[in-house]
Amino acid sequence: MKRWLTQHAQALALALRKFFKAPWNTIASLLAMGVAFSLPAGGFLLLENLDRISAQVDSAPQISLFLALDASRSDLTQTEKRLRQHPQVKSFEFVSRDRALARLKGSAGVADVVESLGQNPLPDAFVVQARSADAGTLEQLRAEMARWPKAEHVQLDSAWAKRLDALLRFGRLAVGMLAVLLSLGLLTAVFNTIRLQILTQRDEIEVAKLVGATDGFIRRPFLYQGALQGLLGGAAAWAILAAALWLLNGALAELAQLYAVSLRLDHLSPRDTLILLGLASGLGWIGAWMSVGRHLSAIQPR
Amino acid sequence: MISFSQVTKRYPGGHEALKGVAFAVDAGEMVFITGHSGAGKSTLLKLVAAIERPTSGSVIVHGQNVGAMKASAIPYLRRNLGMVFQDQKLLFDRSVLENVLLPLQVTGYERRDAAKRARAALDKVGLLGRERARPITLAGGEQQRLCIARAIVARPSILLADEPTASLDAANAGEIMDIFRAFHQVGVTVLISTHDQAMIERLKPRVMRLEHGALAS
Numbered sequence: 001m002k003r004w005l006t007q008h009a010q011a012l013a014l015a016l017r018k019f020f021k022a023p024w025n026t027i028a029s030l031l032a033m034g035v036a037f038s039l040p041a042g043g044f045l046l047l048e049n050l051d052r053i054s055a056q057v058d059s060a061p062q063i064s065l066f067l068a069l070d071a072s073r074s075d076l077t078q079t080e081k082r083l084r085q086h087p088q089v090k091s092f093e094f095v096s097r098d099r100a101l102a103r104l105k106g107s108a109g110v111a112d113v114v115e116s117l118g119q120n121p122l123p124d125a126f127v128v129q130a131r132s133a134d135a136g137t138l139e140q141l142r143a144e145m146a147r148w149p150k151a152e153h154v155q156l157d158s159a160w161a162k163r164l165d166a167l168l169r170f171g172r173l174a175v176g177m178l179a180v181l182l183s184l185g186l187l188t189a190v191f192n193t194i195r196l197q198i199l200t201q202r203d204e205i206e207v208a209k210l211v212g213a214t215d216g217f218i219r220r221p222f223l224y225q226g227a228l229q230g231l232l233g234g235a236a237a238w239a240i241l242a243a244a245l246w247l248l249n250g251a252l253a254e255l256a257q258l259y260a261v262s263l264r265l266d267h268l269s270p271r272d273t274l275i276l277l278g279l280a281s282g283l284g285w286i287g288a289w290m291s292v293g294r295h296l297s298a299i300q301p302r
Numbered sequence: 303m304i305s306f307s308q309v310t311k312r313y314p315g316g317h318e319a320l321k322g323v324a325f326a327v328d329a330g331e332m333v334f335i336t337g338h339s340g341a342g343k344s345t346l347l348k349l350v351a352a353i354e355r356p357t358s359g360s361v362i363v364h365g366q367n368v369g370a371m372k373a374s375a376i377p378y379l380r381r382n383l384g385m386v387f388q389d390q391k392l393l394f395d396r397s398v399l400e401n402v403l404l405p406l407q408v409t410g411y412e413r414r415d416a417a418k419r420a421r422a423a424l425d426k427v428g429l430l431g432r433e434r435a436r437p438i439t440l441a442g443g444e445q446q447r448l449c450i451a452r453a454i455v456a457r458p459s460i461l462l463a464d465e466p467t468a469s470l471d472a473a474n475a476g477e478i479m480d481i482f483r484a485f486h487q488v489g490v491t492v493l494i495s496t497h498d499q500a501m502i503e504r505l506k507p508r509v510m511r512l513e514h515g516a517l518a519s
Binding site: 002003004006007010203204206207208209210211212213214215217301302 | 351353374377378379380381383385387391392393404405407408409410411412413452456
């Protein structure tokens, strides 16, 4: 065990030493990897933020039931009774036309418009929470309510959420494909750096083999180097994103102020950061493994 | 310790380096292999270390058939062999000490222990004061001693040397041979290829002579 640890520590030290031997090459390749990684990670980040912002609006699916303007008090109690008895209705809230108007007045920008109206144009409404989130059941419930007397308009509020959902799914697929492509690029990049390393260390490898080094011993520093390269590339991507977010959030704050809303893009969560770094170093490791497997057997002592 | 039976080595292209070679070397023996250049001396040593594989026949080292050995077992064979190569194979971007450390590092020796043993090996060949030097700054005889230090640092039971005195003057060659003899005297099996006739006459070891790939007795 101790011997095993010693060997791994030595391999890691060797890989680190190689990094600092050629700092400019190292920085250049890290930057290239960072940029490559920041694209899919940035896309993921935007989607996450979009998801988060949309989640604030879109909780459970709601059905809005608007009554006709000429609905009487008895119509109201009738509808209320139906809702209370319906098995699919979890809860509901009555929004009277006066309250709806007051609420509208309170929201930014439209107060003047409302003020200029002679009378209240808004109907009484019920906001209904359904028990099920299933689109089919909701649609059935909506159709049923629409047939109730004095029901003017029934609106299923999950329609836009569904559209956003579809859009997010599309975005995720695009980001996923980008990630796969750029991962392949990264793999190739590590593959090539390690190949060059192996070629420049031909003599060392040959002598090591002659004095009894196993393939594992020779492979190990290259694997560490690949993983380290991936890890630092991932860290560079994280830094690039942090800088981009800092700039964007500055501009976004201004925009949000103009619209009187709170908009902020968050960086990757600690968990997602770990995943990014893990993925990057894993890819580096795999690239190095492939390169070593391909090129090491070509070096046999003569 | 080492035995060859009917060993033939044919290189790609048809050149037959060894033809039906058979011999045995006991543990602790010192054997010189002589012959004109191209007689197959180097090939014979390479077969012992599994650097080359025999075309036919068997090479037995430590009771193991080296010719049929799996690639993954070869490193463990070589850890028990000390080799001094004709072209030295020193690493010029590392210090003298680091060159000697390499055989210990591949077995996972701890650095402090390894450094102690490497210094002891350098002491045995008279290079103790030069551990921080680069191999390129050493004189020819010193470089050869460095090779020997690297070969013996892991305390192998067999020492192979391919023309270790070829590029040295008589005084240096004599010193190098004395080092080999010292190892032989502490029980190491030593196999040396050479065409240094003066040395053979001085040491009077067992001699095997190769002629065009075959043993002449």
